[in-house]
Amino acid sequence: MSTQEARGTADTFEEFVNATAGRLLRTAVFLVYDRHLAEDLLQVAYERVAKRWRRLADGDPEAYARRVLVNLAIDEGKRRSRRRDLPAGSVADLDRIAGRDPHQAPTGDGELDEALRALPAQQRAVVVLRYWCDLGEREIADALGISRGTVKSHTARAMTALRAHVREGRTHG
Numbered sequence: 001m002s003t004q005e006a007r008g009t010a011d012t013f014e015e016f017v018n019a020t021a022g023r024l025l026r027t028a029v030f031l032v033y034d035r036h037l038a039e040d041l042l043q044v045a046y047e048r049v050a051k052r053w054r055r056l057a058d059g060d061p062e063a064y065a066r067r068v069l070v071n072l073a074i075d076e077g078k079r080r081s082r083r084r085d086l087p088a089g090s091v092a093d094l095d096r097i098a099g100r101d102p103h104q105a106p107t108g109d110g111e112l113d114e115a116l117r118a119l120p121a122q123q124r125a126v127v128v129l130r131y132w133c134d135l136g137e138r139e140i141a142d143a144l145g146i147s148r149g150t151v152k153s154h155t156a157r158a159m160t161a162l163r164a165h166v167r168e169g170r171t172h173g
Contacts, residue, residue, distance in 0.1 A: 011057075013049070013050055013053045013057075016049070016057075016061055016062075017046060020062050020065065021042075023062075023133070024042055024045070024062070024065060024066065024069060025038060025039065025042055026132070027066065027069065027128060027129075027132060027133055028041050028042050028069055028073065030116070030124075030128045030132055031069070031070065031073035031121075031124065031125060031128055032073050032076060032077070033113075033116075033117055037076065041069055041072045041073060041076065042069060044068070044072055045065045045068040045069045045072060046065065048065075048068050049061050049064060049065045049068070052064070063139065063142070063143065066129070066133070066143055067142065067143040067144070067145075070125050070129065070143055070144055071144075071145075073121065073125065074121045074122060074125060077121035078121070112162070112166075114165070115161070115162045115165035115166065116128075116162070118161070118165065119158050119161060119162075122144065122146075122154055123154045123155075123157055123158035123161070124158070125144060126140055126144070126151055126154040126155050126158060127155065127158045127159075127162075129143060129144075130151075130155060137151045137152065
């Protein structure tokens, strides 16, 4: 079911959650690299959507939920940088969530996974929203509460860092 179809058929909050849970959970896992924390953040995002459901139902509740999720992930990243906790879980959990056999499907582990983890929270959020969620610059800017120019600069810096990381891996590997 496409995002547009999900928006069009979500008459109730429960239908909205059923239609968007997989996409938003995958996005959250990529943002925080901890499946359990991603589930917690998604729960908080859904709670906030539920409180505003009457106003959001006719608009784009998924965009609102995604914005809340990204902001929660960035805030959590700031808290973690102060605490220096290590995440439990990885993007490899996505294979299990999707019901794929990890021996048959590639996992998210590896150079790219490591490089994404190394990005600052907002740059990682921009990359995830752009290349995973397939959002445009305007949608990303709205989700993060930043300008389109900032989205472009974060994307450029993140892609430069990712390319450098991959190049470095090839010279050392």
